[in-house]
Amino acid sequence: MAQEDSNVIDQPEVLRHKMVSIEISGKKYEVPEGITVIKALWHTGQEVVRGAGCLGGFCGACATYYRTKDDPKVRTCLACQMAVEDGMSFTIMPPFPARKALYDIQSLKDPKQDLFNLYPEAPLCRNCNACTEACPQKIDVREGVWKAVFGDFKSVSEMFMDCVMCGMCTPVCIADIAPNLVALYVSRAQGAHFTEKPLGLDIRIKEIQDGRFNDEWNKVLAMSEQQLADHCATVK
Amino acid sequence: MDIHALQQIVHQTRDARRKQTIPKFSPADRDQLIHKYHPDYRASAYRPIRFGPNADDQTVVELAALLEGDSSIPEHIDLTPHYTTDVLVVGGGGAGCAAALHAHATGAKVILATKLRLGDSNSVMAQGGMQISVAPEDSPVTHFLDTLKGGHMQNDHELLKVMVEEGPSIAKWLIELGVLFDRQADGNLHVKKGGGSSKPRLLTCSDYTGLEIMRVLKDEVLNQKIQLLEFCAAVELLSDENGQCTGAIFKDLDNHRHVVVAAKSVILATGGIGRLHIQGFPTSNHYGATGDGLCLSYRMGAKLDHIDTFQYHPSGAVYPEQLIGALVTEGIRSEGGHLVNAKGERFVNELDTRDVVSSSIIRECEEGRGIRTMSGRIGVWLDTPLLDAEHGPGTVEKHFPAMMMQFERFGIDISKDPVLIYPTLHYQNGGVKIDANSETNVKNLFVAGEASGGLHGRNRLMGNSLLDLMVFGKRSGLTAASRALSMPQGKLTVNHLQQFRAEAKKHGNSSGVISPMILPAYTRKEAERTATK
Numbered sequence: 109m110a111q112e113d114s115n116v117i118d119q120p121e122v123l124r125h126k127m128v129s130i131e132i133s134g135k136k137y138e139v140p141e142g143i144t145v146i147k148a149l150w151h152t153g154q155e156v157v158r159g160a161g162c163l164g165g166f167c168g169a170c171a172t173y174y175r176t177k178d179d180p181k182v183r184t185c186l187a188c189q190m191a192v193e194d195g196m197s198f199t200i201m202p203p204f205p206a207r208k209a210l211y212d213i214q215s216l217k218d219p220k221q222d223l224f225n226l227y228p229e230a231p232l233c234r235n236c237n238a239c240t241e242a243c244p245q246k247i248d249v250r251e252g253v254w255k256a257v258f259g260d261f262k263s264v265s266e267m268f269m270d271c272v273m274c275g276m277c278t279p280v281c282i283a284d285i286a287p288n289l290v291a292l293y294v295s296r297a298q299g300a301h302f303t304e305k306p307l308g309l310d311i312r313i314k315e316i317q318d319g320r321f322n323d324e325w326n327k328v329l330a331m332s333e334q335q336l337a338d339h340c341a342t343v344k
Numbered sequence: 345m346d347i348h349a350l351q352q353i354v355h356q357t358r359d360a361r362r363k364q365t366i367p368k369f370s371p372a373d374r375d376q377l378i379h380k381y382h383p384d385y386r387a388s389a390y391r392p393i394r395f396g397p398n399a400d401d402q403t404v405v406e407l408a409a410l411l412e413g414d415s416s417i418p419e420h421i422d423l424t425p426h427y428t429t430d431v432l433v434v435g436g437g438g439a440g441c442a443a444a445l446h447a448h449a450t451g452a453k454v455i456l457a458t459k460l461r462l463g464d465s466n467s468v469m470a471q472g473g474m475q476i477s478v479a480p481e482d483s484p485v486t487h488f489l490d491t492l493k494g495g496h497m498q499n500d501h502e503l504l505k506v507m508v509e510e511g512p513s514i515a516k517w518l519i520e521l522g523v524l525f526d527r528q529a530d531g532n533l534h535v536k537k538g539g540g541s542s543k544p545r546l547l548t549c550s551d552y553t554g555l556e557i558m559r560v561l562k563d564e565v566l567n568q569k570i571q572l573l574e575f576c577a578a579v580e581l582l583s584d585e586n587g588q589c590t591g592a593i594f595k596d597l598d599n600h601r602h603v604v605v606a607a608k609s610v611i612l613a614t615g616g617i618g619r620l621h622i623q624g625f626p627t628s629n630h631y632g633a634t635g636d637g638l639c640l641s642y643r644m645g646a647k648l649d650h651i652d653t654f655q656y657h658p659s660g661a662v663y664p665e666q667l668i669g670a671l672v673t674e675g676i677r678s679e680g681g682h683l684v685n686a687k688g689e690r691f692v693n694e695l696d697t698r699d700v701v702s703s704s705i706i707r708e709c710e711e712g713r714g715i716r717t718m719s720g721r722i723g724v725w726l727d728t729p730l731l732d733a734e735h736g737p738g739t740v741e742k743h744f745p746a747m748m749m750q751f752e753r754f755g756i757d758i759s760k761d762p763v764l765i766y767p768t769l770h771y772q773n774g775g776v777k778i779d780a781n782s783e784t785n786v787k788n789l790f791v792a793g794e795a796s797g798g799l800h801g802r803n804r805l806m807g808n809s810l811l812d813l814m815v816f817g818k819r820s821g822l823t824a825a826s827r828a829l830s831m832p833q834g835k836l837t838v839n840h841l842q843q844f845r846a847e848a849k850k851h852g853n854s855s856g857v858i859s860p861m862i863l864p865a866y867t868r869k870e871a872e873r874t875a876t877k
């Protein structure tokens with residue numbers, strides 16, 4: 109895809125040279141110990157388009173299922189934030205066709221009630237806790253779903269501040285709930301409807317409209333470069 | 345020595361350091377420091393661009409090669425459009441989403457095309473916050489002056505005034521969409537102090553400001569049913585017989601087909617260049633930060649501004665290996681975290697501007713006061729446990745949950761152990777030159793966000809980028825949409841390419857690379873594999 113030949117990501121001199129055996133989507137490969145799961149994909153010659161986004165643990169594009177040596181438990185991780193280890197086996201999660209409700213957040217009349225129209229499956233949670241176990245951000249997702257249903261929107265918005273929308277809580281849900289989408293709706297409703305309006309902000313907007321800073325602007329914008337530099341130096 | 349042993353000096357010197365105040369550099373000392381140590385002044389990394397709108401201007405060799413690169417599009421290509429729209433937005437980060445939403449709100453037809461998924465961008469990673477002068481003791485004029493000072497007085501005054509004045513109404517817009525900014529007890533917006541700012545002015549959503557804004561904007565783009573083309577990378581723009589912009593050609597990354605979009609105007613919101621790894625630096629940027637918008641605009645004849653200056657964020661992670669280049673938020677320094685060298689000494693006022701702090705870290709390391717990891721990297725300490733010592737146990741965890749989690753995954757507790765950092769390639773200070781409506785000198789070609797240039801001068805102040813995205817995303821969207829109502833769709837040609845190629849030929853041909861780059865070449869090739877075995 110690109111033309112650069114120098115691969116700055118895994119400069120050989122900075123890698124510990126111990127190699128480990130891993131399995132990617134069922135195939136065995138040898139890669140340097142400790143590199144991230146995404147780098148292991150590159151290392152084994154795979155082009156990554158779907159499955160990588162921010163590379164910083166924020167976008168959720170790299171949702172991955174993995175298992176460590178001899179452990180039956182399949183876990184989840186963000187591939188850009190997880191180091192490989194010997195005997196590890198992993199597969200990047202494909203996109204999951206969850207249903208997102210459409211709404212006009214500002215014109216909602218009764219957001220706590222509207223939740224049940226938009227996501228009628230939300231109250232059908234069967235408490236299996238699979239969503240919580242699947243969350244790589246360690247959010248108590250199950251608890252969040254219940255809090256949403258009981259109208260505690262504030263707690264939900266706080267609990268899901270870490271949510272990277274990787275969607276790993278969704279395919280595991282036996283009640284076909286997409287907890288992250290429910291939480292997103294709830295958080296937006298919390299922000300738009302149940303949070304105090306910041307008065308200072310309105311005052312500042314009005315001050316600007318009324319030209320309260322015009323004199324100061326005129327003074328500053330009329331300055332020569334030198335005057336402006338001197339003036340800036342006085343701002344502490 | 346292992347990292348743990350090396351760390352001890354930070355713990356031992358903490359109490360003594362707490363009593364110290366480190367003055368900021370005088371203007372003369374600061375200039376001297378920057379000229380000696382800042383990567384922007386490493387002459388060997390630069391060369392003049394041979395041809396095009398910025399012929400003879402200096403930039404880094406990595407970017408020069410791409411700007412002089414050739415298009416992947418042949419001159420005789422079928423340009424029958426697959427889609428037709430009023431406004432075509434390219435890029436799904438903050439600037440792209442804001443542009444699309446505002447254009448759509450006027451009733452214009454909008455298509456948003458992006459290289460990866462909607463939101464896979466630098467914008468989701470912004471942790472530090474967004475500068476808006478909302479505090480009573482602050483003002484847009486002070487915001488203007490701080491930014492100017494940080495930008496070495498090189499900022500475009502008109503763009504800057506627009507940004508600082510529209511800031512508060514942007515905050516209102518975001519709050520109405522449901523963005524959860526941190527609040528004070530009285531319900532007003534909580535503001536933090538950022539590096540280089542004279543007043544507390546950073547609006548935050550814990551340390552997830554960009555993520556929170558992007559979750560909301562993405563959701564809104566979907567709610568508004570704006571047409572999306574995901575995994576579509578713009579590879580060329582289209583022009584009419586007068587050289588005005590009339591659309592773009594994309595490469596669908598799933599099936600490798602070309603997609604032609606006819607548009608009355610195009611807004612490029614393609615973001616930055618970190619993945620070019622300028623001068624070999626690691627980067628904090630997302631996978632697709634390859635400067636595509638610069639190449640596309642340049643071939644159309646758009647002039648670039650300040651493309652010789654880049655921001656190296658002072659605190660990129662150096663250890664553990666897996667986090668190389670990842671950002672350690674400036675918030676840590678805003679809350680009083682010290683930078684400490686191998687001798688246990690502070691060496692710079694931690695809240696000085698980024699270029700100053702980065703230069704001084706490079707100085708410490710080049711003069712032998714850095715800390716070397718076992719894998720051969722070098723850096724200085726950022727004393728994170730100090731925050732708990734100063735403000736009470738649990739402070740780090742409460743204020744920086746994202747960062748706690750990032751390091752915890754590798755078994756490091758940053759509230760107990762300091763982190764090792766070194767400057768990381770972070771931001772493109774310059775970009776495509778725009779006017780106050782975000783339009784370039786090519787008619788109907790708009791550029792918004794990090795891809796644009798002029799606003800930030802030679803050094804962007806922390807937190808000003810998120811505001812830039814929202815303000816100029818909005819302005820580009822509104823201007824493009826209002827114009828669309830009163831104009832016909834122009835012809836679709838690649839005439840500008842013919843001209844660009846002729847110009848290249850005159851100057852000894854293109855650089856030999858195909859641009860834009862689209863994604864960095866991290867996939868190892870067979871030859872390399874055998875070589876390292």
Ligand SMILES: Cc1cc2nc3c(=O)[nH]c(=O)nc-3n(C[C@H](O)[C@H](O)[C@H](O)COP(=O)(O)OP(=O)(O)OC[C@H]3O[C@@H](n4cnc5c(N)ncnc54)[C@H](O)[C@@H]3O)c2cc1C
Binds near residue numbers: 553578630
């Ligand atoms: C780790 C990190 C932390 C930061 N913290 C802060 C902060 O606290 N405060 C602040 O103000 N700023 C911060 N910044 C800077 C700020 O986040 C970015 O400058 C800003 O997000 C850029 O927004 P954008 O919309 O211009 O580009 P991006 O958000 O990067 O979006 C660009 C989009 O364009 C797409 N794209 C690129 N090329 C093409 C192509 N050829 N075709 C189609 N689509 C394409 C990309 O896939 C992406 O979706 C930070 C940056 C980083 C990397």
Ligand code: SF4
Binds near residue numbers: 242243247270271274
């Ligand atoms: S709540 Fe769901 S979408 Fe959000 S981070 Fe956890 S698993 Fe991913």
Ligand code: SF4
Binds near residue numbers: 232238239281282
């Ligand atoms: S997975 Fe579904 S059913 Fe199970 S706890 Fe979570 S939301 Fe409830």
Ligand code: FES
Binds near residue numbers: 159160166
């Ligand atoms: S690539 Fe964004 S979270 Fe991993």
